[in-house]
Amino acid sequence: MHNHCMDLLILVGVCCLIGFVVYILTTKIPMPPYWATAIQIVALIVIVLYLLGRFGFRVPNILP
Numbered sequence: 001m002h003n004h005c006m007d008l009l010i011l012v013g014v015c016c017l018i019g020f021v022v023y024i025l026t027t028k029i030p031m032p033p034y035w036a037t038a039i040q041i042v043a044l045i046v047i048v049l050y051l052l053g054r055f056g057f058r059v060p061n062i063l064p
Contacts, residue, residue, distance in 0.1 A: 011054060018047055 022043040026036040 007054075011051075014050070015047055018043055 022040060026039055
């Protein structure tokens with residue numbers, strides 16, 4: 001039981017950290033709006049792939 005709670009805390013912590021970094025990056029650094037949107041989309045894709053991997057869905061590696 002204890003191990004599952006730590007896994008959940010780490011999962012939430014990683015997602016919060018990525019979200020905070022993206023927020024700071026896109027609001028505090030002056031950039032065109034489409035760059036900020038692109039950064040947010042890339043971060044969303046990374047988080048979704050991370051969550052899929054953590055929940056057991058294996059995403060195939062497309063790199064050689």
